Amino acid sequence: MERKILRLTWGIAVFLCWGTVFTGCGDEEDTFENIEPTPEGATAYITKVFDFVPAVGQFTNSLPEYEEGDTQEAMNEKVLAAIGNNKKGMISLGGFGGYVVVGFDHTIANVVGKRDFRVLGNAFYSADNPDINAPEGGSCEPGVIMVAYDKNQNGVPDDEWYEIAGSAHENPALELWYDKAVTAGNDVKTYRNYEITYYRPEKEPTTSEEREKYIWWEDNQGNSGYKVKNTFHKQCYYPEWIKEDKITFKGTCLPQNAVDESGQGSYFVLYKFRYGYADNELNTKDESAIDIDWAVNSKGQKVHLPGVDFIKIYTGVNQGNGWLGECSTEISGVEDLHILGVDIDTRK
Ligand SMILES: [Ca+2]
Ligand SMILES: [Ca+2]
Ligand SMILES: [Ca+2]
Structure with missing residues (x-):
């Protein structure tokens, strides 16, 4: 025995x-080999747009504008014209999952201990939040950032993608507005492997009743509902160059960060996550800058990349906010901080 x-x-x-x-x-x-030093004359900005598929949203088909007959390639070119080469125009990714994939004329180096790039958005803080003790917030519409290193050196993003683990990837309860969001009845969980499907509307609505039941959606958590059409933006909210009658987006869904501080649906504050997202912090603040060493693989394990050649950004929150419309990430560019000589330490 x-x-x-x-x-x-x-x-x-x-x-x-x-x-x-x-x-x-x-x-x-x-593990990866080391990269060549950044070549002389490299530009700090986006030089390529590989793909652009916004989700349903009030700025879809208008930022950039879809014109009849535009193909996917034509839309990619419009995105490049808007946000490439330091143009600082604006594109909108629509609701949860809508994305853009961009590239550069060099590999953005991962400098040890430093933040490496910044995704420019249009986040701002509220001027008149009725709650004077509230944490910073206003129009913070976080986009999740993914990065890839061109391991096979063929110039196209067919390599493994890694996600930048922002603050709510780590622990949503540490966000300063977490209790507020719970009180407001928001879904405050972070869902990895989230999926949502939007269905093309059969027609554009003409009555307020039809606007309320505009675009049907369902997710893989058992939720479903309609995306509403507002009266401010008249164009179709479903990306018109997409041929399929439904689109599915996948990714990490972040906690709902918007709270109606008026209690009457008139003053929505979209609160700021602590770090690690696009269109979440003012472009002038250090917390809008990203350290490539925050990247994790599909199992959530940290990886060390020598640098990145491709960046994908997708809207990270699924939330409608009354008259204000859905939470949608806007992008106006990407900057290689090392080329620009911007020195920002990583987080401790
Ligand atoms: Ca770094
Ligand atoms: Ca490649
Ligand atoms: Ca925005």
Whole structure:
């Protein structure tokens, strides 16, 4: 009997050792060679747009403007004309999941201990929040940022993507407005592997009743409903160059950060996440800048990339805010902080 137990213990020990070896092997897929120094004359800004698929939203088909007959390639070119090469125009990604994929004329280096790039948005703080003790917020519409290194050096984003783990990826309860959002009845969880599908509307609404039941959506958490059309923006809210009658977006869904501070639907404050997202913090503040070392793989494990060639940004919150419309990430550019000589330490 004792011998049997001993043998079993050995078995477990060997099994555990194997486990350790396997974990060790698992890290190897995430190692990369060092990159060349940034070439002379490289530009700090977006030089390529690979893809642009906004979700349903009040600025979809207008930022940038869709014109009849425009193809995906034509829309990508319009996005490049708006936000590439330091033009600082504006595009909108619509509701949750809508995305853009951009590239550069060099690899943005991952400098140890420093933030490496910044995604420019149009976030701002409220001037008249009725709650004078509230944390910073206003129009903070976080976009989740993904990065890829052109490992096979073919110039196209067919490599593994890694997500920048922003503050609510780590722990939503640490956001300064968390209790406020709970009180307001918001969904305050972070969902990895979230999926949402939007269905093309059969026609554009003409009555307020039809506007309330404009575009049907459902997610993989058992939620569904209608995206509403408002009276301010008359164009179709479903991306018109997409041929399919439904679109599914996948990603990490962040806690709903908007609270109606008036209590009457007239003053929505979209609160700021602490760090790590696009269109969430003022472009002039350090917390709008990103350290590539915040990247994690699909299992949520930290990876170390030598630099990034491609950046994908998608709207990270699924929330409608009355007359203000849905939470939608806007983008006006990306900046390589090292080329610009901007020196910002990473977070402690
Ligand atoms: Ca860095
Ligand atoms: Ca590639
Ligand atoms: Ca915005």
